[in-house]
Amino acid sequence: MAQDEDAIDRAVRLHGEAMSAAEDGRLDAASTLAGEALELFERESGPLHPDLANVLNCLADVHEQRAEYAEAEACSRRSVEIMRGVRARASGQDMDRLYVQSLTKLGSLVRVLGRYHEAEPVLREALAVAEASLGEEDADVITSLNALAVLFKYTGRFDEAAALYDRALRLAERVGGPDDASLATLLHNIGGLDHARGEYVRGEPAARRAVELRERTHGADHPAVAADVAALAAIVDGQGRHDEAEQMYRRALDIFERVYGPDHYEIAVNLNNLAGIREGQGHRDEAEALYRRALTIKESLFGADHPDVAMTLNNLALLLAGMGRGDEAEPLYERALRTFASRLEPGHPKVRACVDNYAALLRDRGRGAAARALEKRY
Numbered sequence: 001m002a003q004d005e006d007a008i009d010r011a012v013r014l015h016g017e018a019m020s021a022a023e024d025g026r027l028d029a030a031s032t033l034a035g036e037a038l039e040l041f042e043r044e045s046g047p048l049h050p051d052l053a054n055v056l057n058c059l060a061d062v063h064e065q066r067a068e069y070a071e072a073e074a075c076s077r078r079s080v081e082i083m084r085g086v087r088a089r090a091s092g093q094d095m096d097r098l099y100v101q102s103l104t105k106l107g108s109l110v111r112v113l114g115r116y117h118e119a120e121p122v123l124r125e126a127l128a129v130a131e132a133s134l135g136e137e138d139a140d141v142i143t144s145l146n147a148l149a150v151l152f153k154y155t156g157r158f159d160e161a162a163a164l165y166d167r168a169l170r171l172a173e174r175v176g177g178p179d180d181a182s183l184a185t186l187l188h189n190i191g192g193l194d195h196a197r198g199e200y201v202r203g204e205p206a207a208r209r210a211v212e213l214r215e216r217t218h219g220a221d222h223p224a225v226a227a228d229v230a231a232l233a234a235i236v237d238g239q240g241r242h243d244e245a246e247q248m249y250r251r252a253l254d255i256f257e258r259v260y261g262p263d264h265y266e267i268a269v270n271l272n273n274l275a276g277i278r279e280g281q282g283h284r285d286e287a288e289a290l291y292r293r294a295l296t297i298k299e300s301l302f303g304a305d306h307p308d309v310a311m312t313l314n315n316l317a318l319l320l321a322g323m324g325r326g327d328e329a330e331p332l333y334e335r336a337l338r339t340f341a342s343r344l345e346p347g348h349p350k351v352r353a354c355v356d357n358y359a360a361l362l363r364d365r366g367r368g369a370a371a372r373a374l375e376k377r378y
Contacts, residue, residue, distance in 0.1 A: 004044055011040035015055050022062050025223050025259050031066075034059045050086050050098055053079040057098075057105050065223075067265045067301055069113055076106040096133035100126050100140050104147050111151050114306040114343055123148045137175050139182070142168045146186055153193050154307075156348040165190050181217040184210045188228050191235055196349070200238035207232040223266070226255035230270050242277050249274045268297035272312050279319055288323075291316040307350070310339035314354045321361045333358035337378065351378060 018033035034055055041051040056079035063072035083099040107122035127144040134140055145168035152161035169186050176182055187210035194203025211228045218225055233248035249270050256266045275290035295312045302309060317332035333354065340351045355378045362371035 007040050007044050011037045011044070011051070011055075014040070015051075015058060018055075018058050018062075022058065022065065025065075027062055027066055027259075030062045031059070034062060048082055048085055050083065050095065053082040053086070053098055053102055056082070057101055060105050060109065064109060064112070066260070067263075069109065069301065073106070073109050073113070076102065076109050080106050093133055096129055097140055100130045100134070100144060103129070104140070104144050108147050108150070111147075111154060114302065114308065116151060116155050116343060119151050120148075123151055137171055139175070142172050142175075142186075145171075146189060149193075150189055153189070153196055156345060156350075158193060158197050161193050165193060179213070181213050184213040184217070184224075184228065187213070188231050192231055195231070195235050195238060198238070200235050203235045204232070204239070207235050221255055221258075223255055223259045226252040226259075227266065230266070230273070234273055237273070237277060242280055246274065246277050246281075249277065263297050263300065265297070265301055268294040268301070268312075269308075271297070272315060275319075276315065284319065284323055287319055288316070291319060304335070305339045305342065307339060307343050310336040310343075310354070311350060313339075314350075314357060317361075318357050321357070321364075326361055326365055329361055330358075333361065341378065346378060 014033045014037035018030045018037060021027075021030035021033060038052065038055045038059065041049060041055060045051055056075045060072045060075035060079065063069070063075060079102040080099075083095070083102050087095050087099055103122055103126035107119045107126060110122065111119040123144065127141070127148055130138065130141045130144045145164045149161040149164035149168065152158070152164065165186065169183070169190065172180065172183050172186055187206040191203040191207030191210065194200065194206070207228070211225065211232055214222070214225045214228050229248050230252040233245040233252065236248065237245035253267065253270045253274070256264060256270065260266065271290045271294035275287040275294065278284075278290060279287035291312055295309065295316060298306065298309045298312060313332045313336040317329040317336065320326070320332070321329040336354050337351075337358065340348070340354055344351055355375060359371040359374050362368070362374065
């Protein structure tokens with residue numbers, strides 16, 4: 001059947017408008033536009049055409065921003081399968097580029113869902129294809145390096161992450177210059193790695209630079225800016241500047257709630273972090289309410305056995321233990337450790353921190369033998 005060129009042109013236009021809407025944070029419009037483009041491409045080009053894969057990547061991004069992770073993964077997996085079939089029939093840099101983009105999106109989504117071992121081979125394949133086909137200084141090589149580095153941060157492989165970030169940053173600055181807006185994501189993540197390593201002073205310049213670059217591009221009230229502000233807040237908090245960090249978290253929460261509503265992943269992350277500040281300021285009841293709200297959101301999005309759920313369980317347990325509510329804290333520590341042990345390597349910092357916290361509680365309650373057994377087990 002001959003293609004309707006007017007329909008194809010309309011689909012291309014709709015896809016471009018969808019990407020612009022997603023970039024601006026207009027997610028309802030982006031979803032509608034991308035859905036219409038997908039329907040037109042599928043009708044005119046068939047279900048296995050690369051144009052479909054391209055639109056599916058856009059839809060996956062929209063679903064991810066809306067914290068609709070099952071839908072995002074389904075779109076992303078379909079895109080990867082289409083592109084694997086396309087590359088079996090035809091070769092070329094354009095096809096390789098779209099395959100790399102599809103793999104990077106899928107690997108990053110699986111990482112968000114806490115399936116770290118599954119994410120690594122997908123992201124490694126994306127980087128290998130990008131390097132072989134697109135050249136070292138290509139933007140999709142830089143994106144692939146960044147995605148793999150983020151995974152390594154989450155799995156506690158900090159030195160490997162740092163090496164990838166260093167390479168990606170050098171390439172990005174060489175291609176776009178030191179003030180290019182595309183550097184913001186890399187700088188955000190580099191600051192996040194320093195935060196994970198406890199190197200808060202070192203991480204602050206990169207995190208601040210990310211905020212400045214993103215604000216210059218998107219203005220002060222964009223959700224991407226809010227994410228950068230929240231990342232900077234964590235670094236500032238780590239240096240003991242709690243009041244400054246609290247203002248940043250509240251600014252980020254205001255933007256996220258306005259754009260995403262009350263039950264988004266970014267809301268949960270910032271509630272968890274704000275709870276830590278309020279706890280340190282002596283507002284324990286408020287901190288408990290914030291942790292519990294964060295926990296409810298995370299469990300609704302990811303289920304009970306996600307590493308992010310475990311981190312909030314650990315934080316809530318630590319708070320309850322400090323309030324003399326050890327009976328409530330113990331089962332939370334148990335849940336957290338089971339999840340951490342199933343998803344992370346034994347020496348991961350989150351595993352060690354949870355074991356230390358739980359063992360301290362056991363010793364405070366006169367159960368030194370149980371504490372020693374716990375430390376031996378993990």
